[in-house]
Amino acid sequence: MTQPVLSVSNLTTSFLTNGGWKSVVRNVSFSIAPKETLAVVGESGSGKSVTALSIMGLTPPDRSRIGGSIKLESTELLKLSPARMRHIRGNEIAMIFQEPMTSLNPVLTIGSQISEALTLHRGISQREAESETVRLLERVRIPSARTRINEYPHGFSGGMRQRVMIAMALACRPKLLIADEPTTALDVTIQAQILDLIKTLQEEEGMAVLFITHDMGVVAEIADRTVVMYDGETVEAGATAEIFSDPKHAYTRSLLAAVPKLGSLHGIDQPTRFPTVDRITGVAKEPERRANTVNEEDRPVLEVKSLVARFDMPGGFLRGPSGRIHAVENVSFDVRPGETLALVGESGCGKTTTGRCIMRLTTAKSGSILLNQADLLALDGRALREKRKGxxxxxxxxxxxxxxxxxxxxxxxxxxxxxxxxxxxxxxxxxxxxxxxxxxxxxxxxxxxxxxxxxxxxxxxxxxxxxxxPRLIVADESVSALDVSVKAQVVNLMMELQERLKLSYLFISHDMGVVERISHRVAVMYLGEIVEIGPRAAIFNNPQHPYTRKLLSAVPVADPTQRQRKRSIANEEIVSPLRPLDYAPPKRRYRQISPGHLVMDSNLDRVDLMGSSNRGPFCK
Known part of the structure; x- marks a missing residue:
């Protein structure tokens, strides 16, 4: 029988609080074989991250106590000296953390941080480390990797920072990779690529993976076996297919019931709340369906017209800009009272920049942003503060x-x-x-x-x-970091408040399951432009643009039997929005598929069908 890479027996971790020891993980046991992926799932506070930190030896030594046994192959980790444990961390065990910005040093370049791990653990020269750093960044699909190694973490989007962390963790080809919510901040296409990348490296290197997540779709996609934790204890464990098909524990059933299933709202026109789940019985109660609260005749709360945002890239000391990031290019849409417009797309597509421009947290180059008919871009000082209350x-x-x-x-x-x-x-x-x-x-x-x-x-x-x-709320990935049960509660709360107060939402998200639940309309962004927009049902049931279809096909399905389904996940490098200083963006043409459903015609991208109206093609 093959020796497990990791064996955990009766792990109990306690912390010193208020003068006494409180156990937060109790009697947890599992093992992981070479090339195997074990998922540990549970809501916030269940003890899954503390389990990972205990394995890594990263709990505070003066305020924590770890009992039981943790073996890496035949080595008992709990008996190692701090110096020996430091050697194992990064060399034989690597960890990807959930929040990359707190894990990366803000005053060191991305390249220097990855190179440091390579020179320390693999003993290669600085020149070799730099070349290997570029290769690693390219492998996790960071565009223009050779030029971006000299940038600092704040210059990367959240998704790109997480890819840097994954590159760093994989740099020394560890025996065990602990991934603590590694894809939470990533959009679905990059998440699919990263999951495929981890599986590929796992096969090549015989690497074992401990995957901590609250995304049951990811669990179904990647895990061979699953451990379900609740309140510091294991409540269920077994083969992933069995956990999904025949969950024994009520808490496991409640977790699975709270998972948004893409396509489950087929034939339903209006946003629908998540089911409320009884944790004792695991029975889900479907919410009451609501009537449409959006009146097409109401004047929009928000009208964005031909919005453009660009950022100069520095060319070096005493030199002008070397290029320009076209973050948002000619974006137009509106949001009506009581309506939710979801803005979706990959990291770096411009959706967050669009939201920040609307809030005047980022300066737009041109265009107009009308909030209750007042152009926010034309206001300053007291007048802006007065209008921004809305x-x-x-x-x-x-x-x-x-x-x-x-x-x-x-x-x-x-x-x-x-x-x-x-x-x-x-x-x-x-x-x-x-x-x-x-x-x-x-x-x-x-x-x-x-x-x-x-x-x-x-x-x-x-x-x-x-x-x-306010009349409008811009929600920027407001539920992406929450576990499934809490996410469902917060989304239900937002929808309840919308019905009661007739709030409008610009809902920026990469979670397509939540988008399908909460949105009236969906706008798909790619490289700073809206490539498709329309009613939620039209986008999800009849996607027309190739990128929209790619986005939907990349969503992990919470069904292990669908693991081998063919998905159009391309591993090509993401196109960079960096352009030469003299670049003139082409004018776009849009086709109407059905009422309100418009798609960019990529074959005729220099023909302008926006018409003489300055409202743009996506304002009703």
Whole structure:
């Protein structure tokens, strides 16, 4: 019998809190064979990440205690000296963390950080390390890798930073790769490529993979066996196919019931909430269907017309720009009262830049952004602040967007006080109402962000956004970092608030399952341009543009029996939006497929059918 690469027996990890030891992982056991992938799944706080940190020896030595046994082949890791463990980390065991920005050094270039791992662990020269770094970056599909090795982490998108982390982890070809939510920040096409890349390297090197995730579609796609954790313990374990086809534990059934299944809303025109799931029985209760709340005759809350955003690339010391990033190119759309328009596409396609331009957090080169008929790009100072109360933003990482020194109540009250919508007493009285509105208790106002779970922090961010009573909310990957059950709760909350307050959402996301649930219309972006836009049902049931079809085919299906299905996942390098300084973008032509469903005609890209109206082709 083949010796396991990793054997974990009765792992128990405790932390010192309030003068006593509290166990957060209890009696967890599993093993992983060469070339095998074991998925550990569970919601936030279940203990899956602590399990990974315990294996790596990365828990704080003065405040943690690890019991049981952790063996890498025949080596007992819990008995190794710190120096010996440092040698094993990176050389024989590598780890990909969920949040790349906190894992990468912000003051060192991407190239120097990967080269450092290569020179330390593989003993190669600096020149060899630089060449290997370029090869690794190219292998994880980072465009213009040779020029980008000298850039810093802040110059990369979230998805690109995660690809850098994956390249770094794979640099020394480890025996065991621990991947802690490695594809959470990635769009579906890059996620599919990364999963394929990990599987390819796994076959080539005989590498074992411990895959920690809350995405059950990814589990079905990649895992041979699955361990389900709840409250620090293993509640179910077995072959992935058996877990999905015949889950024994009620919690496992509740997890699977909360998974968005692409295509499950076929024939349903309107957004539909996620089922509510009973954790005791695992039974899902389907939500009541809602009538359409969007009136086509209402004037749009937001009208974006011919929006352009470009960024100069520095050419070096005392030199002008060497090129220009065309981040957003001639983008037009509108959002009506009570409507959700989803903006989808790969990392770097321009969807977040579009949202930031609308919020005036990024400066647009040209175009117009009409919020209730007032052009935000033409306003400054007090006039801009006054109008911007009508639009708020929910960011991807709630912990990073909340001030750790402010209580939840102070964070929610601040927008009301800054905008002089209420005095201090009125603001703090309203805080309790807002917390109740987002499903939290008023007495939580005195807690700090670290005292909340990820889902609760995102609810606080939603309450803060609602404090100034906006008509439009820009939600930038607002649920992508949440586990499936919490994600379903937050999406249901957003839809409930939309119905009650007639809110409009610009929902920026790469999670196509959630997009299908929440959106009225969908706009697909590629290289800064909208290539297809239309009603949700038209985009999901009748995609016309090749990129839209590629995007949908890359979505992992939460069904292990579909693992071998043929998907159009291309491994070609992503086209860079970097252009020469004299580049003139072509004018585009769009075809109407059905009412409101428009697709870019890539074969006639120099013909302008936008007409004499300055509204653009995607405004109704």
């Amino acid at each position: 639009i708020q933003m929910i960011f991807q990482d709630p912990y990073a967007s909340l001030n750790p020194r402010m209580t939840a109540g102070e964070a929610i009250a601040e927008p009301m006080l800054v905008n002089k919508l209420a005095d201090s007493a009125e603001a703090y009285a309203k805080v309790g109402e807002l917390l109740k509105r987002v499903g939290l208790l008023p007495d939580m106002a005195g807690r700090y962000p670290y005292e909340f779970s990820g889902g609760q922090r995102q609810r606080i961010c939603i309450a803060r956004a609602l404090a100034v009573e």
